Amino acid sequence: MREGTPHISRGSVFFFPYSPRLTEVWEAKSGTDHGLRKGKTTLKRDPKHEQALEALLHEDVADLGRRFAITDWQDPGYIAPEVMATICRQGLQPKGGFLDRASSALYQRLTGAVGGYLRRHPQWNHLVEGSSEFLAEMTSEIWTKLLTDKRGGTSLCEVRFWPWLEARALEYLRMQITLKNTQEVSLETLPPEEEDGEPARWENLIAADLGDGPEAVVARQRQHESVMKRLMELPPQERQAVYYRLEFQYDWPTVAKFIGCSIPTARSYYKSGYQKLIGEIE
Amino acid sequence: MTRDNGIIDGAHTVDIVAEFLAAHVEPTQEDWKRLIEAYPNKAGELADLAILHRDASPMQEEVERTPLEEAAFSQTVSGAVNLVHEMRAASLEVLRQKVEACQGPQVRPLAAAMGLAAHPQLVSSVLAGTVRAPHQLLVYLEKRFEVVAPVLREYFQRACLQATAPSFRAVNEKPSVYREPRSWREAVLSLRLPDEETQRLLSMDEPSE
Numbered sequence: 160m161r162e163g164t165p166h167i168s169r170g171s172v173f174f175f176p177y178s179p180r181l182t183e184v185w186e187a188k189s190g191t192d193h194g195l196r197k198g199k200t201t202l203k204r205d206p207k208h209e210q211a212l213e214a215l216l217h218e219d220v221a222d223l224g225r226r227f228a229i230t231d232w233q234d235p236g237y238i239a240p241e242v243m244a245t246i247c248r249q250g251l252q253p254k255g256g257f258l259d260r261a262s263s264a265l266y267q268r269l270t271g272a273v274g275g276y277l278r279r280h281p282q283w284n285h286l287v288e289g290s291s292e293f294l295a296e297m298t299s300e301i302w303t304k305l306l307t308d309k310r311g312g313t314s315l316c317e318v319r320f321w322p323w324l325e326a327r328a329l330e331y332l333r334m335q336i337t338l339k340n341t342q343e344v345s346l347e348t349l350p351p352e353e354e355d356g357e358p359a360r361w362e363n364l365i366a367a368d369l370g371d372g373p374e375a376v377v378a379r380q381r382q383h384e385s386v387m388k389r390l391m392e393l394p395p396q397e398r399q400a401v402y403y404r405l406e407f408q409y410d411w412p413t414v415a416k417f418i419g420c421s422i423p424t425a426r427s428y429y430k431s432g433y434q435k436l437i438g439e440i441e
Numbered sequence: 442m443t444r445d446n447g448i449i450d451g452a453h454t455v456d457i458v459a460e461f462l463a464a465h466v467e468p469t470q471e472d473w474k475r476l477i478e479a480y481p482n483k484a485g486e487l488a489d490l491a492i493l494h495r496d497a498s499p500m501q502e503e504v505e506r507t508p509l510e511e512a513a514f515s516q517t518v519s520g521a522v523n524l525v526h527e528m529r530a531a532s533l534e535v536l537r538q539k540v541e542a543c544q545g546p547q548v549r550p551l552a553a554a555m556g557l558a559a560h561p562q563l564v565s566s567v568l569a570g571t572v573r574a575p576h577q578l579l580v581y582l583e584k585r586f587e588v589v590a591p592v593l594r595e596y597f598q599r600a601c602l603q604a605t606a607p608s609f610r611a612v613n614e615k616p617s618v619y620r621e622p623r624s625w626r627e628a629v630l631s632l633r634l635p636d637e638e639t640q641r642l643l644s645m646d647e648p649s650e
Contacts, residue, residue, distance in 0.1 A: 240502075247525050249588065250526070250530075258525060262522045262525040263518055266517075266518055268502065270513055272502060272503055275501070280497055291512040291516065294509060295516045319463040321500045325459075326458040326461075326462055329490045329494055330454070332493055399488050399489075402491075407470070407474050417481060417484035
């Protein structure tokens, strides 16, 4: 269960404040499909958030500063980031200082959340490199998206803030990695085709002979991070070919379909990418 | 953005992933696989995001912040708050244009749409901010102008304060300038309509069932 959204739980009917029909479809299909819903729908804010927003608009501005700063979702004074996102997107200013306090507080929470996310995932350290510039740029970019996403309508950040933020953070990282590793793949340099036999598995990439002790666990974790880092540094087609084969065990026609190439070319991408990953381990 | 057979047509990849993460707090690789199969034309982007998300713990509120995060915040918070105010000014301008487009002779179609075809002057007064909008009208105007009720109320309040004092000669009552908007009830009662019509109009201030 994510912090800040105590009323959400896996499989809960109240999981997603969509229309009742869609909630029924969701319930019926939970756990059996990809979780996508059928039929037309529009995003609607949680009624509890709407009530909280109305109450906030009549509160004393002096006390709001204290409340906006509360980050413990279990505190009765906690204001959900969805509510603050609505305030910032709609530019609500019932009294002087209200919008400034709300914007500053939400921005601070966003910066902390993004920083914490990067901190807890060292596989992205090579991007961040301990730089406040990277974090500042990333947070600014996401903040702009928060304000401009679906202008005139309701953004998902006003309905489910944390998944929205996480998706934006992942997309930003993806773009940065793409920019950093842009390189063309020449098919002439690829090794010969015809990769037969069962596809390799992720486990094969990590050494099995490290033993079982705590040091082995750390060593495996570092190897795993190294493989993930190297995977993201591969050219997109090689990366996708390796991922589809190793992770999803797709057959060659499916791999070729998703990459948008012929089967022999997909095999070549896979072989090249796999050999580069193996080289990272050795 | 419409959904058809479970597929979000024309949606950006980020939106798809955001909704996916909302539905799956800790998605498995099988979950990601199904998502990619549902959007084959976005397979490459989704695969990349799945790789980045692999072994990631969910995004969450951070109670403590590092000096790095405080530095990043200090560098950019002014710009962030300024941007909010810029967006607000732009939004209010858009709202002003939408409201003005419904005033004057154009108020009649709007009044008819709100069930007030016989009382366009009431709608004009609401749009000018001199009469408080009843609940049901506010709900209608929210959808019509695509803004939330607090923004509308704030806009009408501002319009009332900025309105110029009309020059008129009252016939049945003393001329007066309203410093605050009149209540809907007061405005309706001042029309001295038949009881049935008065009750119908007054009921517009109650939430609809």
